[in-house]
Amino acid sequence: MRLPKLSKLELQIMDALWSFGPSAIREIQETFPQKGRPAYTTVQTMVYRLEIKKALRRMHKIGNAHIFEPLISRDAAQRRLVDDFLGMFGGRMQPVMAQLIEAGNLTSKDVADAEKLLRDLSKRKKEP
Amino acid sequence: MRLPKLSKLELQIMDALWSFGPSAIREIQETFPQKGRPAYTTVQTMVYRLEIKKALRRMHKIGNAHIFEPLISRDAAQRRLVDDFLGMFGGRMQPVMAQLIEAGNLTSKDVADAEKLLRDLSKRKKEP
DNA sequence: TAACATCTATTACCATTGTAGGTGGACTGG
């Protein structure tokens, strides 16, 4: 697996690394809201599993604590996430968009941004 | 759980019911592409689990085969799916859209449709 | 009606995810 599948909790852990840079387990744990924060060893277990999946690695030590750094980019992980999500809809975009809009998750600004991005992309293709 | 979480395979099974109406297990199984089609009993197991989750129910019998009908609408299930998905992105739409577009999953027609839908929705709100 | 096909119901097993306890080693403040 070049791009391992990451669960929600795994994503949140990676997010800590992406947002705050290489961190110790304690630091990762503390990025969770106090309310409902997982136990230290829970985070530890997930970090170890992410290590096996090669999503992160031990960088160095500070005191006796390991510092971990991400091996997967946020972008790559999100790409994977989007792909799986579309797979759930049989790859058909239409219902996805409709759902996003009707749920009010998509504003006209989002759509405008999307349009601009699309234009830029097609321009880039034509004039490299 | 009013809206149980459905996995990919569960979704595919529900999809058979949504698309073709109340069906027997054999019929559901046969909606899967021959290549990689799950065993009859695999589908059966998932259908039973969906029954426990109250996502579908036995309607009547034909011969000795049960006919199942959906209890959850495609729309409701998709809403749930989209919500979970957005949760993975911390609810921020922007990276989602960017990802969709850059992956080429989103065409200009999709965006145009989205625009129209947005317009219609806001009109409906103003002039009921 | 006897053989055959089909379906139901039950049971099992493995992988993944989330959860965390326990034990022992390493560091630090006094």
Place this chain on the structure above:
DNA sequence: CCAGTCCACCTACAATGGTAATAGATGTTA
């Protein structure tokens, strides 16, 4: 130097999802 704290490492366990075999009931047909 030694007590307390922090951390690493190992182990465990339950829920969920995917996979399916087996056994027994029921229906179909020659």
